[in-house]
Amino acid sequence: MEIEKRDPLLAKQVTARDMLRGDLDGEDLERYVEERVVTTTFEKMLNLARANSIFPLTFGLACCAIEAPISIVTARYDLARFGAEALRASPRQADLIILSGRVSIKMAPVVRRLYDQMLEPKWAISMGACSSSGGMFANYAVVQGADKFMPIDMHIPGCPPRPEAVMYGFSKLQRKIMGSPDQGWRARYNAAGTEEWARGGPRSEPSAEAAAAYEEARELALA
Amino acid sequence: MPDAPGLELIRQEIERDLPGSVGATSYEHGCAAMIVDPEQILAVLGWLKEAPGQRYSFLASLHVADYLPAEPRFGVHYELLNFDRRERLRVKAMLADPGEDGLPEIDSVTAMFPTADAQERESYDFFGVVFRGHPNLTRILLPDDYVGWPQRRDFPIGGEPVTFTYNEHNRG
Numbered sequence: 001m002e003i004e005k006r007d008p009l010l011a012k013q014v015t016a017r018d019m020l021r022g023d024l025d026g027e028d029l030e031r032y033v034e035e036r037v038v039t040t041t042f043e044k045m046l047n048l049a050r051a052n053s054i055f056p057l058t059f060g061l062a063c064c065a066i067e068a069p070i071s072i073v074t075a076r077y078d079l080a081r082f083g084a085e086a087l088r089a090s091p092r093q094a095d096l097i098i099l100s101g102r103v104s105i106k107m108a109p110v111v112r113r114l115y116d117q118m119l120e121p122k123w124a125i126s127m128g129a130c131s132s133s134g135g136m137f138a139n140y141a142v143v144q145g146a147d148k149f150m151p152i153d154m155h156i157p158g159c160p161p162r163p164e165a166v167m168y169g170f171s172k173l174q175r176k177i178m179g180s181p182d183q184g185w186r187a188r189y190n191a192a193g194t195e196e197w198a199r200g201g202p203r204s205e206p207s208a209e210a211a212a213a214y215e216e217a218r219e220l221a222l223a
Numbered sequence: 224m225p226d227a228p229g230l231e232l233i234r235q236e237i238e239r240d241l242p243g244s245v246g247a248t249s250y251e252h253g254c255a256a257m258i259v260d261p262e263q264i265l266a267v268l269g270w271l272k273e274a275p276g277q278r279y280s281f282l283a284s285l286h287v288a289d290y291l292p293a294e295p296r297f298g299v300h301y302e303l304l305n306f307d308r309r310e311r312l313r314v315k316a317m318l319a320d321p322g323e324d325g326l327p328e329i330d331s332v333t334a335m336f337p338t339a340d341a342q343e344r345e346s347y348d349f350f351g352v353v354f355r356g357h358p359n360l361t362r363i364l365l366p367d368d369y370v371g372w373p374q375r376r377d378f379p380i381g382g383e384p385v386t387f388t389y390n391e392h393n394r395g
Binding site for chain 2: 105106134137138139140141142144
């Protein structure tokens with residue numbers, strides 16, 4: 001076919017114009033469509049977009065923070081390759097929280113509140129031994145595992161994990177997002193629909209319309 | 224550092240002005256220390272700060288140690304520093320544990336050394352030593368609703384036992 005021989009950089013433009021002109025028809029058109037068009041469901045497409053445009057929260061708890069939010073966005077490791085280079089300084093703009101380090105019992109309610117402030121869809125990675133199990137800090141001051149007070153989607157072992165391990169965990173999370181975004185276990189942590197409302201203070205109730213619209217959007221998002 | 228004879232000279236001078244305030248002195252590892260009567264801690268520290276020839280005017284650190292099972296149990300340590308002579312002096316006040324009745328108490332030195340503010344709060348936070356006259360004696364590092372004094376030696380260390388495969392095998 002004549003189109004295949006053209007400059008590949010120009011191929012897309014040219015073939016689209018050719019299609020408009022009606023140069024292809026019949027068998028050629030069928031084959032062209034089969035080769036270049038992918039059909040999928042809306043949910044899959046949505047999850048694909050979500051998994052590849054994650055906005056992590058700029059948030060560090062301890063030494064793991066050197067590896068996770070700091071190292072992996074540098075040029076050497078470059079999380080931008082997976083579409084998550086835009087770290088957000090506000091939980092309301094973020095959809096991934098990486099617990100990078102030990103969670104003290106004083107910090108736990110703060111972390112939980114940050115998680116609650118994030119809007120759906122949202123995910124949490126527990127990074128390192130400390131936030132996953134308390135690690136070496138088996139004492140009076142450190143929470144023995146962050147999943148005691150909030151739902152964790154992915155645990156990354158290590159003390160601390162290398163940036164490669166974090167990226168591996170991140171790609172696992174992406175796979176999870178594309179496969180089954182909500183496994184229905186977040187409700188066990190009372191972590192569904194707990195977002196705070198910015199308008200009028202942290203504990204104010206939204207108006208009925210806003211709440212209904214929000215519920216609708218959330219159900220769509222979680223469907 | 225005042226050397227051992229220098230420490231004895233300081234002790235004699237304090238005893239002249241404040242009789243009965245110094246209980247003992249020790250000079251170990253090049254570190255001069257005085258154990259003083261906790262009821263007179265303000266007078267002793269004030270004397271060391273103001274007296275001509277002493278001028279230990281900087282409180283480098285204030286901390287508490289739990290000497291369980293020794294009695295008296297708690298030691299409040301004041302690390303004093305003279306900038307001009309670069310001499311350090313440690314002052315200890317030993318406090319008995321009132322047990323279930325309440326918490327050990329000592330006078331606060333925040334009026335004399337403003338730096339003691341946060342350090343006395345930390346000592347209260349971890350050891351439950353009450354500093355009388357402190358402007359805001361609340362917990363500083365632990366949550367406000369924390370129960371107990373975790374740096375005391377009889378406080379359970381906390382955490383959860385971890386079942387390693389190795390331990391499981393050994394236990395049978």
